[in-house]
Amino acid sequence: MALLNLPGVRVPRSSPPTENWPAQSGCPYHDLRRKLREVGLRPTRQRVGLGWLLFAKGDRHVTAEGLYEEATKARVPVSLATIYNTLHQFTQAGLLREVAVDGAKTYFDTNTGDHHHFFVEGENVLQDIDGELVSVSALPEPPPGMEIARVDVIVRLRRKQD
Numbered sequence: 001m002a003l004l005n006l007p008g009v010r011v012p013r014s015s016p017p018t019e020n021w022p023a024q025s026g027c028p029y030h031d032l033r034r035k036l037r038e039v040g041l042r043p044t045r046q047r048v049g050l051g052w053l054l055f056a057k058g059d060r061h062v063t064a065e066g067l068y069e070e071a072t073k074a075r076v077p078v079s080l081a082t083i084y085n086t087l088h089q090f091t092q093a094g095l096l097r098e099v100a101v102d103g104a105k106t107y108f109d110t111n112t113g114d115h116h117h118f119f120v121e122g123e124n125v126l127q128d129i130d131g132e133l134v135s136v137s138a139l140p141e142p143p144p145g146m147e148i149a150r151v152d153v154i155v156r157l158r159r160k161q162d
């Protein structure tokens with residue numbers, strides 16, 4: 001079942017939000033509004049506009065600034081502050097996953113399934129690694145009263161010098 005029924009949209013096997021979404025109606029805007037309602041978010045014009053930019057192109061990693069640029073080009077009238085708020089609301093609702101690459105750079109990932117990342121340092125490129133390709137062993141016991149929620153692996157890359 002293709003996300004938003006758009007051509008060229010790749011939906012991976014393990015993508016919980018789309019798996020949990022009911023059958024698509026065939027109208028992308030209608031489906032998007034319904035998805036927002038289902039996670040408890042009122043489908044305001046801005047959320048639908050930003051949701052459209054985020055989810056209509058398959059799996060991707062975006063920064064708030066990058067989405068702001070896209071929104072401006074697409075004539076979705078939003079401030080950068082609204083973009084930040086919306087991205088965090090979508091993340092809390094489980095529609096996005098936050099990938100903190102370093103203190104200054106946070107990406108929002110439309111693929112909320114089990115996977116890790118390659119990050120090309122200096123080029124700001126984030127690439128998915130299938131969750132099954134990374135095995136993390138010998139994790140320490142979490143402190144009393146805690147459990148491990150998730151393990152995020154970021155494999156940092158640089159160009160070979162030769």
Ligand SMILES: [Zn+2]
Nearest residue numbers: 109111127128
């Ligand atoms: Zn990713």
